[in-house]
Amino acid sequence: MTKYIxxxxxGIIPTLLVIITISFFIVRVAPGGPFDGERAxxxxxxxxxxxxxxxxxxxxxxxxxxxxxxxxxxxxxxxRYKDHDVNFYIFESLPNSMILGxxxxxxxxxxxxxxxxLAALRQNTWVDYLSMAFAVIGISVPLFVIGPVLQYFFxxxxxxxxxxxxxxxxxxxxxxxxxxxxxxxAHFATIARLTRSSMLxxxxxxxxxxxxxxxxxxSTIIFKHTMKGTMLPIVSYxxxxxxxIITGSVVVEQVFRIPGLGKFFVQSSFNRDYTLIVGVxxxxxxxxxxxxxxxxxxxxxxxxxxxxx
Amino acid sequence: xxxxxxxxxxxxxxxVRDLRTHFKTDAGIVKAVDGISFTLNEGExxxxxxxxxSGKSVTNLSIMRLIQSPPGKIVGGExxxxxxxxxxxxxxELRHIRGNEISMIFQxxxxxxxxxxxISTQMVETIRLHQNIxxxxxxxxxxxxxxxxxxxxxEERIHNYPHQFSGGMRQRVMIGMALSCEAKILxxxxxxxxxxxxxxxxxxxxxxELAKKLNTAVILITHDLGVVAGMCDSVCVMYAGKIVEKAKxxxxxxxxxxxxxxxxxxxxxxxDKAHDGKLFSIKGQPPNxxxxxxxxxxxxxxxxxxxxxxxxxxxxxxxxxxxxVSCWLYIDKKEHPDA
Numbered sequence: 001m002t003k004y005i006x007x008x009x010x011g012i013i014p015t016l017l018v019i020i021t022i023s024f025f026i027v028r029v030a031p032g033g034p035f036d037g038e039r040a041x042x043x044x045x046x047x048x049x050x051x052x053x054x055x056x057x058x059x060x061x062x063x064x065x066x067x068x069x070x071x072x073x074x075x076x077x078x079x080r081y082k083d084h085d086v087n088f089y090i091f092e093s094l095p096n097s098m099i100l101g102x103x104x105x106x107x108x109x110x111x112x113x114x115x116x117x118l119a120a121l122r123q124n125t126w127v128d129y130l131s132m133a134f135a136v137i138g139i140s141v142p143l144f145v146i147g148p149v150l151q152y153f154f155x156x157x158x159x160x161x162x163x164x165x166x167x168x169x170x171x172x173x174x175x176x177x178x179x180x181x182x183x184x185x186a187h188f189a190t191i192a193r194l195t196r197s198s199m200l201x202x203x204x205x206x207x208x209x210x211x212x213x214x215x216x217x218x219s220t221i222i223f224k225h226t227m228k229g230t231m232l233p234i235v236s237y238x239x240x241x242x243x244x245i246i247t248g249s250v251v252v253e254q255v256f257r258i259p260g261l262g263k264f265f266v267q268s269s270f271n272r273d274y275t276l277i278v279g280v281x282x283x284x285x286x287x288x289x290x291x292x293x294x295x296x297x298x299x300x301x302x303x304x305x306x307x308x309x
Numbered sequence: 310x311x312x313x314x315x316x317x318x319x320x321x322x323x324x325v326r327d328l329r330t331h332f333k334t335d336a337g338i339v340k341a342v343d344g345i346s347f348t349l350n351e352g353e354x355x356x357x358x359x360x361x362x363s364g365k366s367v368t369n370l371s372i373m374r375l376i377q378s379p380p381g382k383i384v385g386g387e388x389x390x391x392x393x394x395x396x397x398x399x400x401x402e403l404r405h406i407r408g409n410e411i412s413m414i415f416q417x418x419x420x421x422x423x424x425x426x427x428i429s430t431q432m433v434e435t436i437r438l439h440q441n442i443x444x445x446x447x448x449x450x451x452x453x454x455x456x457x458x459x460x461x462x463x464e465e466r467i468h469n470y471p472h473q474f475s476g477g478m479r480q481r482v483m484i485g486m487a488l489s490c491e492a493k494i495l496x497x498x499x500x501x502x503x504x505x506x507x508x509x510x511x512x513x514x515x516x517x518e519l520a521k522k523l524n525t526a527v528i529l530i531t532h533d534l535g536v537v538a539g540m541c542d543s544v545c546v547m548y549a550g551k552i553v554e555k556a557k558x559x560x561x562x563x564x565x566x567x568x569x570x571x572x573x574x575x576x577x578x579x580x581d582k583a584h585d586g587k588l589f590s591i592k593g594q595p596p597n598x599x600x601x602x603x604x605x606x607x608x609x610x611x612x613x614x615x616x617x618x619x620x621x622x623x624x625x626x627x628x629x630x631x632x633x634v635s636c637w638l639y640i641d642k643k644e645h646p647d648a
Contacts, residue, residue, distance in 0.1 A: 216438060
């Protein structure tokens with residue numbers, strides 16, 4: 001097992017190198033560039049910029065220089081924002097997205113698994129219909145609708161919570177609640193549906209019939225015999241979902257004015273801010289490969305049939 | 310077990326009376342089990358034979374009240390075990406019977422054990438559910454059971470997971486687990502169907518041997534008449550949710566009364582009888598049991614079919630010595646309806 005873990009961790013390195021290389025070249029293939037504007041720049045300004053960012057060097061040299069910097073942990077200067085480099089923007093905003101994401105995913109796990117289990121155990125009763133109706137709403141209503149609706153009721157009508165802002169805006173933890181619920185909604189819905197169908201599958205399996213035939217109580221059967229089997233598909237969903245949620249959501253950040261990482265994914269692309277684009281891609285990829293690794297480890301812990309050598 | 314036991318006076322252990330289990334489907338009501346009765350005596354082995362879909366498994370899941378509901382429902386009848394009707398027991402009383410008084414083993418040993426739990430966990434929990442003993446004692450007892458069912462190196466193997474055993478070994482574990490509480494009845498639902506032919510005989514022998522040793526009565530569900538001949542004291546032949554013939558095993562083989570039973574016996578390949586290279590088979594398909602009309606369900610396939618068979622289900626006739634058959638051939642012509 002230890003050998004497998006080391007092997008997997010080492011395997012992450014080439015994966016990331018490939019991702020970085022591909023994204024480095026692909027962003028430069030897209031038409032336009034970071035310094036193209038409505039008006040042509042004066043010749044002298046243009047020359048200065050090109051010299052500063054080595055734009056006129058052969059692409060392969062730019063790539064080599066960039067990789068060298070990345071390996072030292074420096075994601076380079078932003079082509080758009082002059083005040084700070086890419087590292088600064090990422091490390092300033094990522095923790096905010098992580099806090100929000102962890103809270104949101106926790107909410108969706110707790111409520112998703114609970115309501116999915118209840119729906120499965122009370123299949124075709126009002127409990128089932130109610131939680132699945134909720135799940136359909138969660139899946140089909142977009143975040144930019146759920147967010148403002150929550151703001152309208154809980155911030156404007158009831159005045160319980162602030163409409164927007166972040167810890168720094170003076171309202172403290174209260175600012176986290178609405179965006180976290182909004183962000184949790186879609187994942188809650190998927191987790192609830194996954195849990196329901198997975199649990200129904202497990203409950204219909206032969207080994208649950210064996211457990212019943214042994215005279216076991218329903219509660220023991222559910223917690224001792226069905227839980228692991230039920231959790232497997234949810235664990236594999238949660239890996240990538242977790243990576244996605246903690247790297248921020250541009251919609252939720254806009255609606256609730258949160259200084260998160262999500263906006264950089266979109267803005268950097270509009271700006272052709274090459275280094276920032278590749279920077280956020282690297283952050284997301286690192287988190288994703290780590291999450292997939294954790295999922296695989298969890299799988300082997302849950303299912304004894306899976307062993308790694 | 311058929312030899313010698315005939316002298317012993319049997320004590321009535323389980324009595325199924327007019328059991329009816331129906332399933333509601335979109336296409337209509339499936340009468341999977343429709344009014345069957347049989348008696349199981351102490352230490353006896355009875356076989357229930359029939360084609361797929363004849364209601365064998367549903368009968369036995371009904372005895373344990375393990376029918377998925379909905380869509381299934383036991384709509385009538387009684388199942389008397391030790392003077393109590395199982396169908397009227399509370400969940401608590403029912404749990405006391407399941408696994409303790411009546412145990413069950415299933416067709417597919419690959420999926421019947423929980424793949425996520427060690428064998429030790431699964432066996433110990435069964436024993437501790439029904440007996441007030443410590444975990445350690447239960448583990449020792451589980452190991453003894455595994456030795457009894459012929460698992461080599463049981464002390465180590467008990468800590469393995471089901472996937473580390475072969476199919477035959479898993480069925481042995483299932484048998485050991487089912488008998489770990491000295492159940493009075495063992496229901497074996499096609500215990501060898503999913504196994505290699507070479508393993509089949511071993512497993513059947515094991516069931517037979519342990520049933521004798523622990524004085525357990527066995528209900529053996531199978532579609533294999535050869536298996537029945539070797540193991541069972543008496544046989545019930547099921548067709549479309551009903552028992553069409555019931556007899557002592559030797560009687561049934563020597564003098565099959567129902568044309569269906571006759572057809573089944575002739576379909577068994579035999580080495581000692583010359584044949585022209587072709588196996589006998591009953592023509593036609595088993596009937597669709599949705600909304601069956603009140604006729605003999607076998608009449609479309611029967612070579613002795615009469616007009617009355619197409620309109621009325623035959624009453625049960627006792628041919629003597631417990632040999633019962635439901636067929637118009639044995640009913641006096643004068644008693645036929647609208648004849």
